Amino acid sequence: MSIVVLQLPDVKGETESRPSECPYCQSEILQRWGGSLKRVRDHEVKQAIVYRYRCTSCRRTFRDYPDGIDRAQQSQRLRKLAGLCWTLGLSYRGVAGVFAVFGVGIAAMTAWRDVQEQAGLLKQKRIWQPVRVLGVDGAWVLGWGEKQGVMVAVDLGPGQPVAIGYVDEKDPQKVLRWLKPLVKRLGVSVLVTDDLSSYRGMAEKLGLEHQICQFHVRRWVGKALHDLKEQVPEEWLWVLEEVKELLGELSPTGNRRLFELWKQIPERSAGRDQPLTPLEQLRHLLIRLSEHWTKYRVFDWQPDVPWTNNGTEQVIGRMKMRSRTVRGYKVWKGMEASLMLAGSGTF
Numbered sequence: 001m002s003i004v005v006l007q008l009p010d011v012k013g014e015t016e017s018r019p020s021e022c023p024y025c026q027s028e029i030l031q032r033w034g035g036s037l038k039r040v041r042d043h044e045v046k047q048a049i050v051y052r053y054r055c056t057s058c059r060r061t062f063r064d065y066p067d068g069i070d071r072a073q074q075s076q077r078l079r080k081l082a083g084l085c086w087t088l089g090l091s092y093r094g095v096a097g098v099f100a101v102f103g104v105g106i107a108a109m110t111a112w113r114d115v116q117e118q119a120g121l122l123k124q125k126r127i128w129q130p131v132r133v134l135g136v137d138g139a140w141v142l143g144w145g146e147k148q149g150v151m152v153a154v155d156l157g158p159g160q161p162v163a164i165g166y167v168d169e170k171d172p173q174k175v176l177r178w179l180k181p182l183v184k185r186l187g188v189s190v191l192v193t194d195d196l197s198s199y200r201g202m203a204e205k206l207g208l209e210h211q212i213c214q215f216h217v218r219r220w221v222g223k224a225l226h227d228l229k230e231q232v233p234e235e236w237l238w239v240l241e242e243v244k245e246l247l248g249e250l251s252p253t254g255n256r257r258l259f260e261l262w263k264q265i266p267e268r269s270a271g272r273d274q275p276l277t278p279l280e281q282l283r284h285l286l287i288r289l290s291e292h293w294t295k296y297r298v299f300d301w302q303p304d305v306p307w308t309n310n311g312t313e314q315v316i317g318r319m320k321m322r323s324r325t326v327r328g329y330k331v332w333k334g335m336e337a338s339l340m341l342a343g344s345g346t347f
Helices: 077-087 091-101 110-128 172-186 195-207 214-229 234-251 254-264 278-291 310-325 332-344
Strands: 028-040 047-055 061-064 135-141 146-155 160-165 191-193 207-212
Touching: 047 172, 061 310, 077 091, 077 332, 091 110, 110 160, 110 207, 110 332, 135 172, 135 207, 135 332, 146 234, 146 310, 146 332, 160 172, 160 332, 172 195, 195 207, 207 214, 214 234, 214 278, 234 254, 234 278, 254 278
Parallel strands: 135 191, 191 207
Antiparallel strands: 028 047, 047 061, 135 146, 146 160
C-alpha cells in the first residue's frame, strides 16, 4: 500500500530564540523594541506573540515572526493547505467549508488568493532552475466563455511544469517568440515535442537537439501504412512490412535503408496538379522518415531524454481534469496560476 506524507509548515505561537542579525545591515547587536499579540487564523494556533527589534547600527526596526507566521492573517500552514485541497479537487467554496469544520472561517475569495499565492511560489521556485530536456505541447482550456489555446513547457526530468503561455500552437511565430527566451533562461539542450512540422523548424532556429515523440510517429505512420496496404500494388507490399520493422527497431542505419527503398520506387510521372497515387504516397512517406530519422533516435545516445512526450501529456492531463471542475476561467492570471498548480500535482 502506498503512503503519502504531507509536509506542512510548523506554526508556533512564540519565537524560541532571538534573531541572529539585522536583515538590513547584518549587524549582530539588536535591541528588543517591544512586542504585540497577533491574532492568527489557524486550526491550532489562534494567536502569536510578535517581537520587534531595533538595530543599533542602522537604527532600523523589524518584526521577528514565529515559525509559520508572517504578515498575513492566515498562517503559512493554512494557506498551503488551501492550495493542496484545491489541487485535490475541492472548489474554493469547498475549501472554505472544510476549514469551517475545524473552526477557521475564510471566504471563497480568500481560498482563491491562497491558491494564486501557492502557484506563484511554485513559479518562482522553478523560474531559474536549469532544465536540460524540455517537453513542449499545446492544449485547449475553457476560459472566458470559450476554448483558449495555451502552450505548456515541462521539465521532463522531474516531470513538472515550468511555464505556461497564452499562445495558440497553430501560430508558429508566436510559439517561437514565447519559447526563445524560455530556452535561453533555462539553458535547454534538448526539445521533446510531437511530430508537428513547425516544431522541427523551431528546434533548428534555437539550435536544439530535437526528439520527436515516438508515440505520435508510430501512430501516424501506422495509420498511413494501414491505408496504403489496400491501395498499393501487391508487389510493393513488402516495403510496408519493412518500414514497420525499421520503425520498431530504430537502428542507426535505418535512414539509409529507407533512402534505398525510396530510390527503388518509380518517380512521379503525373503533373503537379494531379493527386498522388498510392505508390507516390509511399515514396513520400519513405523520404520523410529518412530525412527525420535522427530526430526519432535522440534518446538512443542520450539516456536522460525520453523517447516519448508522455511527461508533458500527463501534466496537460492533470490541468484539463482540474479545469473541467472550475467551469471555465475568467482571467488569464487566474488560469495561468491554476494550471501551474494543477499541473504540478505536488507541492
